[in-house]
Amino acid sequence: MKNIIDFLINISTNNNRPWFMAHKEEYKQAEEEFHAFTKQLIEGIATFDSSVKGLTVKDCTYRIYRDIRFSPDKTPYKTHTGAYICPGGKKSGNAGYYFHVEPQQNGLLGGNLLTAGLYMPEKNFLQSVREDIMCSGDVFLDTVGKANSFTLDMEGRLKRVPTGFPPDSPYAEYLKLRDICLVKNLSNKDLLSPNLLQNTIEAFSKTVDFNNFLNRAVQFARENS
Numbered sequence: 001m002k003n004i005i006d007f008l009i010n011i012s013t014n015n016n017r018p019w020f021m022a023h024k025e026e027y028k029q030a031e032e033e034f035h036a037f038t039k040q041l042i043e044g045i046a047t048f049d050s051s052v053k054g055l056t057v058k059d060c061t062y063r064i065y066r067d068i069r070f071s072p073d074k075t076p077y078k079t080h081t082g083a084y085i086c087p088g089g090k091k092s093g094n095a096g097y098y099f100h101v102e103p104q105q106n107g108l109l110g111g112n113l114l115t116a117g118l119y120m121p122e123k124n125f126l127q128s129v130r131e132d133i134m135c136s137g138d139v140f141l142d143t144v145g146k147a148n149s150f151t152l153d154m155e156g157r158l159k160r161v162p163t164g165f166p167p168d169s170p171y172a173e174y175l176k177l178r179d180i181c182l183v184k185n186l187s188n189k190d191l192l193s194p195n196l197l198q199n200t201i202e203a204f205s206k207t208v209d210f211n212n213f214l215n216r217a218v219q220f221a222r223e224n225s
Contacts, residue, residue, distance in 0.1 A: 001037070001191040004030045004081065005103045012079040012104045020077060027064070034101070035061065037197065038083040044201035045097055049208050051087035051215075052096070059089035080108050087215065093122055095180075095214035097204045103188050112191055114200065116150065116207035117181035118214050128221035129214055130165060130175050137171035143210040149203055150182035180214055182207055 007030040011020065020027065035057045042060065046053045060083045068074050079102070086096020098115040105111050118125065133140045144152050157176040161167040165175045184203060193199065 001033070001101070001196060004034050004101055005188055005191060006030075008079055008081065008101065009103050011077055015075040015077050015079065017076055031064075034081055034083075038085075038099075040197055041083060041099060041200060042085055044197065045085055045204055047201075048205045049097075049211070052085050055085060055089060057083075060085045062090070078108075079104060086211075093125060094218055095211040097207065097211070099200060101191065103191075112186040112188065114150070114184040114186065114203055115153075115181050116147065116204065116211055117179070118218075119179050119181055121180070121218070122221075124221045124225055125218045126178070126180075128217040129180055130162065130177075132213070132217045133171050133174050134165055134169055137169075137174065140171070140174065140213060143213050144182065146209055147182050147206045150184045150207060153179060153181045153183045182210055 003026070007023075007026055010023070010026075014020075014023075038057045038061055042052060042055050042057070046055075062078075062082060062084075064078050064081070066073075066076055066078055068076065080100060082098060082100040084090040084096055084098045086092060086094045088094055090096075095116070095118045098119075100109055100113050100115065102109055102111055102113075118129065121129070144150075152174075154173070154177070156178055157173070158178065159176075161169070161172050161175050166172075169175060190196070190199075
């Protein structure tokens with residue numbers, strides 16, 4: 001991971017095309033290393049979640065080039081990289097496992113992390129998840145508890161319980177969530193550990209029940225849309 005971290009640190013202070021083109025080989029080396037790690041991560045996750053078997057690196061990774069057409073920020077390159085491993089691939093809308101490398105603290109997500117769950121889900125998917133939490137909140141909280149090295153992300157939730165749900169529900173705070181995600185922060189030192197792959201796979205294995213809970217609700221929404 002050192003080459004990946006070093007490249008992302010460098011591009012965060014040299015975010016322009018001339019610098020990138022002059023260091024294209026460094027980028028290619030970092031990209032190849034990240035893709036090799038992602039391939040192993042997919043295979044590792046598939047040992048406990050068969051729904052991701054057969055995914056390719058391309059199904060789960062993102063380009064470094066930013067879409068600046070409608071953004072006030074015209075810097076051309078991302079200063080982070082990540083892999084989102086979920087059934088059907090990154091564009092499926094399903095809950096999954098996200099590995100994020102961002103060595104600078106002032107970027108997209110504020111640092112390196114692992115997440116599991118649903119980020120910015122479609123409206124009908126979120127509605128279905130909320131209905132399941134309302135009816136089976138104890139099961140939901142049990143899946144959160146099993147992921148004991150993660151925390152449930154409560155940032156960005158609504159101020160009020162959404163319309164159609166009881167405000168006096170014992171699970172009211174969870175019904176307010178707009179993203180349903182577990183989060184585990186990682187330091188740059190964590191990323192440089194020789195056991196990074198093994199540690200990441202082990203951590204994600206504890207979130208499989210959480211993702212299964214969410215994906216059952218997503219699938220129900222698809223079948224009844």
